[in-house]
Amino acid sequence: MAESVRMIDDAVKERLHNNLRTVREAMVWKLDGLGEYDIRRPLTWTGTNLLGLVKHLSFWEARYFGDVFGRPFPEPLPRWQDNEAGGPEMWASEEESREEIVGRYRRVWAHTDATIAALALDAPGRVEWWGQPEVRLFDIMIHMHGETARHAGHADILREQLDHATGRVAAYAEPSQDDAFWDAHRAKVERAAKAAEGA
Numbered sequence: 722m723a724e725s726v727r728m729i730d731d732a733v734k735e736r737l738h739n740n741l742r743t744v745r746e747a748m749v750w751k752l753d754g755l756g757e758y759d760i761r762r763p764l765t766w767t768g769t770n771l772l773g774l775v776k777h778l779s780f781w782e783a784r785y786f787g788d789v790f791g792r793p794f795p796e797p798l799p800r801w802q803d804n805e806a807g808g809p810e811m812w813a814s815e816e817e818s819r820e821e822i823v824g825r826y827r828r829v830w831a832h833t834d835a836t837i838a839a840l841a842l843d844a845p846g847r848v849e850w851w852g853q854p855e856v857r858l859f860d861i862m863i864h865m866h867g868e869t870a871r872h873a874g875h876a877d878i879l880r881e882q883l884d885h886a887t888g889r890v891a892a893y894a895e896p897s898q899d900d901a902f903w904d905a906h907r908a909k910v911e912r913a914a915k916a917a918e919g920a
Contacts (some may be wrong), residue, residue, distance in 0.1 A: 730842045737862040738837050744869045745830060748775055749823055751876040755883065761813055764879045771879055772822055773812040774872045779826040780810055781868065785861050786833040789846040794832050796825065801850055837862070 751771050752760050760772040783794035784801055799810060813822060842859040881887050885903075 733859075734837065734842050734862070737859075737866060738834075741833075741862065741866045741869060742830075744866065744873050745778075745826075747873045748778060748869065748876055749826065751873075751880045752819065752823070754886075755880075757819065759883050760819060763812075764882055768812060769875060769879065770812060771876055772819060774876050774879075775826055776813055776817075776822045777811050778869055778872055779822065779829045782826075782833055782865055783829045785848070785865050786829075786836040789848050789856065789861060790836055790840060790844065790858070791846075792832075792836050792839075794829060796828070833865075 752775065755771070761770050763770055780798055783796075783798055786792070787794040788801075813819075837858070840858045842857065842862075844858045846856045846858065846861060847854045848856050848861075877887055
């Protein structure tokens with residue numbers, strides 16, 4: 722019985738880990754082929770931008786798979802208590818390079834991967850900034866996958882606004898139709914919206 726539980730735990734852990742790896746790569750791919758201005762410029766009312774999303778995820782993944790399990794990421798991070806709306810965690814200054822931010826994100830991945838490899842799914846951790854701070858590795862893997870996937874969705878929409886590229890990775894980028902196709906599609910969606918409002 723114990724052996725079958727361990728096998729199930731190992732399978733669950735590997736599946737969650739693979740899903741996290743996939744969505745991380747999608748985040749980085751969203752920067753490919755774009756210039757410095759486009760990866761940094763604010764594309765929403767609150768200033769959301771592609772490089773800022775990567776920077777934000779690097780800090781939080783480092784915290785969740787580092788501090789939470791007593792395995793701090795070996796590079797300086799801003800204090801979690803200092804995270805605030807419009808703070809520097811969500812955008813890149815002109816002094817911060819793409820290579821610096823993406824490089825840190827990849828080093829965080831290696832640190833996270835080592836934490837996941839070293840700990841069992843039920844390994845205890847403590848998230849000081851949560852109302853119920855006692856957690857397990859399983860909880861954090863689910864949480865961080867969800868957080869990364871949510872921001873990958875944001876990144877997908879931002880990238881589509883910039884050059885119409887969508888998808889998870891370059892190899893599986895969704896084929897683009899011509900402008901006339903999408904003009905007609907948007908017009909159809911607009912007609913349905915107006916009809917619904919008038920109904």
